[in-house]
Amino acid sequence: MTSAAVYGTGSWGTAFASVLADAGTTVTMWGRRPEVVAQINAGTNDDYLPELRLPSTIRATTDPAEAAAGADIVVLAVPSQTLRDNLGRWGAALPSSAAVVSLMKGVELGTTKRMSEVIAEVGGVEAERIVIVSGPNLAREIAVKQPAASVVASSSPAMAELVAAACAAPYFRPYTGTDVVGTEICGAVKNVIALAVGMAEGLGMGDNSKASIITRGLAETMRLGLALGGEAATFAGLAGVGDLIATCMSPLSRNHSFGVRLGQGMAVSEVIAVTRQTAEGVKSCTSILELARKNDVDVPIIEQVDAMIQHDRTAQEVVSALLSRPRKAETA
Numbered sequence: 001m002t003s004a005a006v007y008g009t010g011s012w013g014t015a016f017a018s019v020l021a022d023a024g025t026t027v028t029m030w031g032r033r034p035e036v037v038a039q040i041n042a043g044t045n046d047d048y049l050p051e052l053r054l055p056s057t058i059r060a061t062t063d064p065a066e067a068a069a070g071a072d073i074v075v076l077a078v079p080s081q082t083l084r085d086n087l088g089r090w091g092a093a094l095p096s097s098a099a100v101v102s103l104m105k106g107v108e109l110g111t112t113k114r115m116s117e118v119i120a121e122v123g124g125v126e127a128e129r130i131v132i133v134s135g136p137n138l139a140r141e142i143a144v145k146q147p148a149a150s151v152v153a154s155s156s157p158a159m160a161e162l163v164a165a166a167c168a169a170p171y172f173r174p175y176t177g178t179d180v181v182g183t184e185i186c187g188a189v190k191n192v193i194a195l196a197v198g199m200a201e202g203l204g205m206g207d208n209s210k211a212s213i214i215t216r217g218l219a220e221t222m223r224l225g226l227a228l229g230g231e232a233a234t235f236a237g238l239a240g241v242g243d244l245i246a247t248c249m250s251p252l253s254r255n256h257s258f259g260v261r262l263g264q265g266m267a268v269s270e271v272i273a274v275t276r277q278t279a280e281g282v283k284s285c286t287s288i289l290e291l292a293r294k295n296d297v298d299v300p301i302i303e304q305v306d307a308m309i310q311h312d313r314t315a316q317e318v319v320s321a322l323l324s325r326p327r328k329a330e331t332a
């Protein structure tokens, strides 16, 4: 039987642990808060997923070495900006031959590194052991076993297959792929576009406005992803269009909800104060913008989200800035 260690007991770590368990994989979770670990061992995680009754086979611990013992697969589900520190702390606990799965959707501030790059650098993990799982996977829907599909991408087809088999549950359908770069860029950028769509909604705009932002957001995602070596088909797939639609349109998305509040006139600091879970786009808008500039890629929506979050521009100002740009061909 395949055995997995899941690091991170937040929304997605917990929901994905349930998927793994429902797929017949043995799961041990690592959490930093003893009270959450105790709850998981009793079958619940009330802070993050109160609706979830965890499969009884899932165990949790605060000891990173205990979580990793005997694992064929190590799954990382902490906020992107904490991965470097967390990996440093877990250190030698991670098994040297296991697949290392990133569930994270962000780009590191300061270095502009994708999560797989941080895992390789800090964890010393070879590229062929790194696997990305990304798609339209809102944790609260998966937690109540609503059907969804996802992409499992690795430069090693064998590693992708190992992870896909380990998480193929009756309600969760993984598709394998090899485009690590494209899959990661889709996951990180859609959070920033969801902030923009949320802002539009908060301003009272309708579906035409939202669809326009989503579509032009996809154009930005593709330009950046292709410049970094991603494959065109990825952007039309589950990790691309699929996740963009789910995150931009769902009230369950933390990024979308964050944007709605900004559009309604709350200050960034006020929204941060009432947001209890990770809205990755709030920090990644800045690192993604820097990554785009380094690669000479035009990303006007991301630029305006960053202007609002980092430079106190109002939602009205960013809308005007976007609509007053020089006209151009759609495909330019």
Ligand SMILES: NC(=O)c1ccc[n+]([C@@H]2O[C@H](COP(=O)([O-])OP(=O)(O)OC[C@H]3O[C@@H](n4cnc5c(N)ncnc54)[C@H](O)[C@@H]3O)[C@@H](O)[C@H]2O)c1
Pocket (backbone or CB within 6 Å): 008, 009, 010, 011, 012, 013, 014, 031, 032, 033, 048, 077, 078, 079, 080, 082, 086, 103, 104, 105, 106, 137, 138, 139, 140, 276, 277, 278, 280
């Ligand atoms: N929630 C979803 O629907 C979903 C779906 C797909 C992907 N993701 C991605 O998965 C990653 C994790 O998201 P999540 O939804 O589980 O986040 P979350 O905010 O629900 O949970 C974060 C977890 O990380 C832990 N953690 C460890 N070190 C931390 C630190 N230094 N600071 C803060 N928290 C720390 C927290 O205790 C918590 O258990 C993100 O990159 C997110 O984009 C989330």
Ligand SMILES: O=P(O)(O)OC[C@H](O)CO
Pocket (backbone or CB within 6 Å): 105, 135, 136, 137, 138, 139, 191, 194, 243, 246, 247, 252, 253, 254, 255, 256, 278, 279, 280
């Ligand atoms: O709640 P969000 O905005 O982090 O989005 C969750 C997932 O990434 C959707 O696939």
